[in-house]
Amino acid sequence: VVKITKMWRKLGAWYWLATQNIDDLPKAAEPMLNMIEWWICLSMPPDEVEKIARFRELNAAQKALMLSARKEAGKFSEGVILSKSMEVLFRAVPPSLYLALAQTEPEEKAERFQLMQQYGIGELDAAFKIAEKIDRARSIEPLVLDALA
Structure with a gap:
């Protein structure tokens, strides 16, 4: 990959490379990391900043x-873009459905399973219900699927 990148x-x-932890990359990837022109970094602890x-x-x-980039679960994630021509802090606010579909934490899976059992629905429909809950918490009108039919 290093030779191809050059x-x-x-x-x-x-x-383009994405990782949640630079330590996941092998030592052989260091020359490639030295060549990266655009760094897009989501909120991270100080030790990750030092690794970069x-x-x-x-x-x-x-x-x-x-270090100023923040994250609020279920709401937004901030990050930083660094390049030769740009240094910018950004905030990503994904749609509620995207958040609901991406939930992988044990307690999130348990909530989805509980909804599946309670309403006799599948995993996708449970994700739609979770998205509605997130919308209400954001004080926005939930997307009603029946209205789309």
Whole structure:
């Protein structure tokens, strides 16, 4: 992958990589990490910021920006984009249905299963019910599927 990444750069193409933990990457990936031009980083603890600093020079302001990114479960995630031409903090607010479909924590799965049992519905319909609950918590009108039929 490192050799391919070097070749692609010469052709004007970019290799996109996503990970939740830089430590998951093998030592052989370090040259590739040193070549990354665009870093898109979601909120992270200070030790992760320091790990990134091993591969990309970060000044104090950039580190502070990265550490300022927050996350509120079920609401939003903030992150930072760093490149030669840009340093920006962003907030991603995914639609409620996307959040409901992406739930993988044990307590989230248990809630979905409980709804399946309670209403005699499948997993997708339970996710729609969870999305409605998230919408109500956000004080927005839930999407009603019956209205779409």
